[in-house]
Amino acid sequence: MLWLAFHFRALSLEVFSRGAAAPAPLVVVEKQGSRTWVIACNDAAEACGVHVGMAASAAQALADGLVVRRRDPSAERESLAGLAVWAGRFTPSVSLAPPDGLLLEISTCLSLHRGLGKLLKQARSGVTEMGYAATMACAPSSHGAWLLAKAEIEKAIREPARLGSLLAALPVALLDQPPAVVEGLERVGARTLGECLRLPRAGVARRFGQALIDELDRALGRVPETRAFFEPPASFERALELPAPVQAAEALLFAARRLLPELEGFLSLRQAGVQELELACRHERRDPTIVKLGFVKPTRDAGRMQLLLRETLGRTRLPAPVHTIVLRAPLVLPLSASSGDLFQARNGEADGDLLLERLRIRLGKDAVHGIESAADHRPERAWRPCQEQNHAAAAANRHRPLWLLPQPLPCHDGRLQLKSGPERIESGWWDGGDVARDYYVAEDRNGAQLWVYCDRVSGEWFVHGVFA
Structure with missing residues (x-):
């Protein structure tokens, strides 16, 4: 087996910041005891002198216009689930590692993605497109890959012996053990996994518990691992709160682009395409503005969706600034391999479909239609307008003009x-x-x-x- 681990080290911040290209100084705070502390901050806040561990009041004194958001574990869980949906484009074997990690079993899908190197490149690109940062690591065991990712060691390890040597240098603080166990190990001089492994197993189990031995064995791949795989939702609906209200079409398109890779993953898992798409733009004290897209044929090509979103948003009048967008896929249909976007692109069909979709946006849905034959011998009545998809082309008659x-x-x-x-x-x-x-x-x-x-x-x- 081969596992790919993602550690989203700034997830608590990115759930608030990824919706804007250049967000204002932003900090995420959490109350600990009687005081509120900064637990994450973006580059703009750091440039003002703000840092993690600072009191929230001190951070506000340093940065004018500082946006302060309280940590939102619910939003983090939703984002992690959205990332798991996106990861479905690589493999259906996706496991959550809360609160900020994903684990993918990828040994069975390497040939599909033309090798490990190309898969890792696609994964890195996808994470960036969605507005996240992640440390990625590969190993024969899921827990070994996870520990490497948490340690920010971006390696692709296939040999168990090499995995053991890398894990040996990691601090015991990375283990999923109670603080008392970690402190106890450090007191006896076992500050790394290697030093811990050199201690007598029976003594370690007796003093620190069998759970520690089990975790070390899982990390090294000595024992089988059982992981629950993520169950994707039955329908697609993802919301993204913007760092600040916006009304410009380009700003909304930037935010919507963050959600499209998740939709691609959702459709890949179902071998399906979307034929209708909705983007709800939420305003303060107003009904949301609903932007609807229609596709000639089902598609899961995010680039095509983005082109139509750009066309539509550029022609949409918004009554007020937007604070949240919600992307929905109300009509999802099966997409066979033979009718997928790859084959359409080869014969030019995809270009024709995209042209029709853009014409409908510019001219109106009823201004563009196809034609089909009707059961009438009179030439002027032998056809009728139709929605052009799902209709086979009539056989040409060389004695009659088109x-x-x-x-x-x-x-x-x-x-x-x-x-x-x-x-x-x-x-x-x-x-x-x-x-x-x-x-x-x-x-x-x-x-x-x-x-x-x-x-x-x-x-x-x-x-x-x-x-x-």
Whole structure:
């Protein structure tokens, strides 16, 4: 087995800061006893002299406009769950390591991602796109990988012997043991895992408990590990509170981009695509503004979603600043491998779909439609508008043009050379729209190929279509 561990060391801060490109000085505080202390701060706050461990009141005195947020364990849990959903794009075997970690079993999916190096590169890029920072480590055991990640040792270890040598240098304070056990080990001179492992096992178990021995064995891969895997939600809905209210479309797009990789992971787990997407923009003391997107075919391509979001947000009038965005996927449909975005991109179909989607945003949903055949012999009634997806293309008829004129035009130039025909059409007597026509393929003096007919009642000639 091979495990990939993520340690999100600044998660308590990033749940508040990741929604803006350049947030103001920001600190996260927590009450300990009778005083409130800074437990995390961003770069802008550090530039003002603020640091972790400082009293909140002192931090406020140092930085004008300092944003102070109380630690929100609930938001951290939701973010960790969102990260687990995102990680589903790599493997379904995702395990939570609360409050700030993820563990992925990746041995079975390396070939899918073309090797460990490419998988790690994709994972690093995805974490950054979502606005997080993480230490990543790989090891044959999940707990070994987790300890390396917590120690900020970014290594990809496959050999158990090499894992043991790296773990031996780690401080015992990284172990998931009560403070009394860690202090007791340090008092007897066992300050690292290696020093702890050199002590007699029976004596260590008797003095510090069997749980310590079990944890060391799990870290080294000596005993099997049992981990509960994350169960993804049945539907997708993710909220992101912004550091400060905004009204500019680009600022909202930046925040929405933070959530799109999570949606990609959700869809990958289900082998599905989204055909409708909603972005709810919440205001103070107003109903939310709902931005809706529709896709020609189901997709899980975040880049395509981002393009349509940009188009739509740029045309949306917001009545007030937005303090929170909520991304929802109300219509999720199966996406087979043969109809996925990869294959669409190869034959240009994806480009055509994207063009239709952008035209609908700019011109209105009802202004762009497809056509399908109707059960009527009269050419002008042999088609009807439709939603273009899910309709197979009709077989082409080389004797009929793709382009019909809105109304047949009288032929004033009689110099036409008939190439084929006639095709007789007599129909419509039952609904008052009866026609009696003989159709021909003709060529005019300029070489244009026309579809013409002779009205069998009046004897007049008309042009009804043009061949490409």
